[in-house]
């Protein structure tokens with residue numbers, strides 16, 4: 333049998349094994365993406381075949397954890413893609429506050445370590461004031477990575493000066509006065525109680541988890557890029573159903589609506605990938 337065919341068959345079998353072992357639905361992710369993530373673990377262990385890797389993986393809980401970490405990329409930032417947050421601050425959030433009588437419900441789907449959820453909490457605190465924040469707002473962050481969820485719940489972040497990508501001070505330029513929202517001790521930024529109070533985090537798998545409803549604003553950014561196009565379409569429909577009438581949906585900078593989901597939303601700010609429920 334040609335070697336490439338052999339590898340393809342191994343790959344399919346390996347995906348199947350992972351799904352069974354880790355309850356992680358490999359068949360909903362793009363093969364090119366999974367192939368790159370798996371290869372990274374094989375390289376780290378100096379292995380050449382999925383078969384050899386499987387022999388180690390099936391009995392090694394630590395390696396199973398490492399593989400899960402590898403396939404769920406957690407990169408995130410406070411106020412990631414600043415221009416989106418400008419539109420949220422100056423337009424979307426004031427509109428919601430004006431139009432919604434009861435609590436404004438917000439969902440950060442694929443929330444990683446919570447920076448997206450806290451970013452929107454800080455914007456709301458800035459506009460409403462900290463006292464009103466808890467009365468008027470409920471923010472839920474969901475993810476399948478339990479370490480990230482724990483980190484998010486604690487809300488304690490380390491700045492890494494010198495690493496532009498993660499340098500907290502740079503990320504927090506957006507709010508000018510980070511000390512209003514964080515207790516800052518050296519390199520450690522602890523989100524203040526008032527900002528944390530309306531925010532909660534929970535385990536939720538976008539692929540197989542129960543459907544969610546009644547949100548006025550949904551973020552799903554830099555999560556579905558790793559999923560197949562068919563699944564993306566299903567999830568965009570789920571988000572449509574999860575929104576209240578006139579609710580807003582914010583996608584990642586490089587993401588686009590696909591298939592029938594394109595008819596469900598009205599572009600609100602196409603450049604910043606903000607859509608409104610039709």
Ligand SMILES: C[S@@+](CC[C@H](N)C(=O)[O-])C[C@H]1O[C@@H](n2cnc3c(N)ncnc32)[C@H](O)[C@@H]1O
Nearest residue numbers: 404406407408442444475476477537538553554
């Ligand atoms: C790159 S981060 C994006 C974080 C944040 N939304 C942002 O844009 O900065 C992607 C997150 O999606 C999560 N994720 C991957 N597959 C998921 C799934 N099936 N259900 C829920 N979350 C998932 C990962 O664990 C990871 O934390």
